[in-house]
Amino acid sequence: MSAARPPLAVTGIGLVTPAGPGTGPTWQGVLDARATAAIDPELAGLPVGISCRVPRFDARALIGGRHSWRLDRATHFALVAAREAVADAGLRPAEWDGARVAVVLGSAAGGVGSYEQAAQRFAVRGAAAVSALALPAFLPNMAAGQLAIDLGATGPVLHTATACASGAAALHTAALLLHAGACDIALAGGTDAMITPVCVAAFARMGALSRHGDPAYASRPFDGRRDGFVLGEGAGFTVLERHADAVCRRVPIRALLVGVGSAADAHHPVAPHPxxxxxxxxxxxxxxxxxxxxxDVDHVNAHGTGTRLNDRAEAGMIERLFAHRPPSVTSAKGALGHTMGAAGAVEAALTVLTVQHRTVPATAGFAEPDRDTGRIDLVHGGPRRQRVRLALSTSAGFGGHNTALAFAPGG
Incomplete structure (x- = not known):
């Protein structure tokens, strides 16, 4: 492979997911194909009462009590995951040139939890009950802004909003900034915390959420009995640098981002193109x-939501495009649920780990295929050891947004 553009090095990863805060617990969780869905007491009385929440997440301890109470839960996740990614890359914000550091963060809903709380207070108690901190908590760009403040990044600070493809779009945008010379280091990722009453009610009314009685089998991408996704939450970040810069810094390179692409369906507000x-x-x-x-493609980390329409369309595309050499396929949403705007970034990081460790995680929840999905090489039952020369991470979102990221080994 001779890249049309110089490859970008992935030098750091940070994750906060329903498998646990941190890259280690998340990677182990998907390798174990362990479903994280559970009955959620906070959703009692709603049409769907299961979710994939981040466990053992103490924002006061991880961020600092005096600061954390002002921030939305999505921003909590972003701060913790971003700090882990920066540390993993061997970078020290106190020592870097902040003007050459970019932050690109994707989110589907921003601080929607804070917005719902403010709206409820307004409805019950009037305008005086709305906090002066409500807007900084829920405006979509504020998580990116808070990251810039926390890390002293004064280069381009951007927010991408392409629904469930937002995190992947953030990596695409960061790659463009690096190729254009607008920065030397890019922290790119996604975050969302949409397990809220209004979001759950809205997704349930659309028929998008699984109503399976057993949470352990509710999220089942590409399975013949799939009936929707389980709403999750979390954040994922990668540190991207030009390959030559990473080599000069003498830091481990987890993988290379060698290609990016984005395109629209222009088909339907919420349904994928068939x-x-x-x-x-x-x-x-x-x-x-x-x-x-x-x-050249050995592996696809699929969007794989577990909805009938998405899995049918995506499996058909994979079968059609790779007819002569089927790649291995997995979906992390069986284990982690659908983390919405964070999903593309989380799954990009997992793809990097797959390339690095030569191990493809199994798709949790999968038991049997159907005629829509049964002709792809879906990894299930346990992780598969596999050399991966080139891997794709695919993401799609409401509005017809699609992003693909291509990763290769780092050395």
Whole structure:
């Protein structure tokens, strides 16, 4: 493979997911194919009462009590995951040139939990009950702004909002900034905390959420009995640098981001294109930028939501595009649920770990295929040891947004 653009080095990863805060617990959780869905007491009385929440997350301890109470839960996740990614990359914010550091953060809903709380107080007690800190807590850009403040990053600070593809779009945008010379270090990722009464009620009314009686089998991507996703929460971040800069810093390179692509379905507000044309176009763009062809792809970390329409369209695209050399396929949403705007960033990080460790996690919750999904090589039953020369992470979102990221080994 000869890349059309110089590859970018992934030098740091940070994760906060329903498998636990930290990259280690998350990676182990998906390797174990352990479903994190559980009955959620905070959703009692709603049409769907299960979720995938981040466990053992103490914002006061992890961030600092005097600061954390002002921030939305999504920002809590972002701060913890971003700090882990920066430390993993061997970077010290007190020593870097902040003007050459970019922050790109994706989110589907911003601080929606804080917004719902403010709206409820207004409805019950009037305008005087709304906190002066409400807007800084729920405006969509504020998580990125808080990261910039926390890390002293004074370069481009941007927010991407492409629904469930937001985190992947953040990595795409960060790659463009690095290639354009607008920064030397880019912290890119996504965060969301949408397990709220209004969000759950809205998704349930759309018929998007699983209503399976047993939480352990509710999230089952590509399974013949899938009936929707389980709402999750969390954050994922990567540190991206030019390959030459990472080599000069003499830091371990987890993987290389060798291609990015984005394309729209222009089809329907919430349903994917039946043939996943936008997602296919994004994949082809990412491969072209990587200087690769479909035969070079060994693995796909799929969007794989567990809804009937998404899995059918995505499986059909994978079968059609890779007809002569099927890649291994997995979906992390069986274990982690759907973390919404964080999903693309979390799954990109997991793809990096798959390339680095030569191990493809199994798809939790999968038991049996159907005619829509049964012709792809879905890893299930246990992780698969596999050398991965080129891997794709695919993401799609309401509005017809699609992003594909291509990763290769770092050395």
């Amino acid at each position: 043939q996943a044309r936008g997602l296919e176009a994004a994949v082809r763009q990412a491969l072209a930028e990587a200087g690769a062809g479909v035969a």
